[in-house]
Amino acid sequence: MRKWGGMHPALRAVLVGAAACAVILAAGLIAGESLEDAIANAVFYALMIGGGVFFLTKRFPTAAEKLDEHGTLVIFLRFPGSPPGSLSSIWRMGIARPGAERIDFQPIVDDTLIPNGRSKALTGLGAAAIPTRKTDRHDHQQDVPLDFQILTLDSDDGVIEIAASRATLQKIERAVGSASS
Incomplete structure (x- = not known):
């Protein structure tokens, strides 16, 4: 699974974001938030988490590949x-x-x-x-x-x-x- 995630960092970030969205939405609804607030929070945090995963996984290999060229x-x-x-x-x-x-x-x-x-x-x-x-x-x-x-x-x-x-x-x-x- 890790090898697949390394080959597809964008898809991995989307899947992590979707999972985070589902968990945060469920937690918001269980906590008694309104549907609109729960959706807004879930989407916001899913974008933050998915974006963070994408940029963290893309940063190191790109720099290492530049060095490898030299x-x-x-x-x-x-x-x-x-x-x-x-x-x-x-x-x-x-x-x-x-x-x-x-x-x-x-x-x-x-x-x-x-x-x-x-x-x-x-x-x-x-x-x-x-x-x-x-x-x-x-x-x-x-x-x-x-x-x-x-x-x-x-x-x-x-x-x-x-x-x-x-x-x-x-x-x-x-x-x-x-x-x-």
Whole structure:
């Protein structure tokens, strides 16, 4: 269902708006509002909710697609083997420029993709023995999208994890010469 919603963001927004309209209309009538007031409130809030869903779902992929045209990718990065207290479990959103056995990672502010901080070169990248896995609820709490997967790589700085879409992970695997999938 999520995959279908991603392919049809306008239709998903209309369906969410219609469902919100029905729920708000029913709640208004149960609460004792007049029919005209209940309809007006339901339509108003349905338009607000449906519009919000549409614009929120269209914003991130469009920006990521623009970056992809220039050879850069949107990823989330973390260092799971870092010492305790060093934010090893925190995902950092950023822009990646993959190359031969390296990735240049630039942190970004949010989904507007504004660079923030210094670029870091992750060198000596190679396949780790851990297979690609799906993100879990702890990852989603840090705004990692639901359909992202996690790739584990060995680097000169230790083990790193990259969360990205499947297509992005495949591009990274090809660029760094990884044999994992």
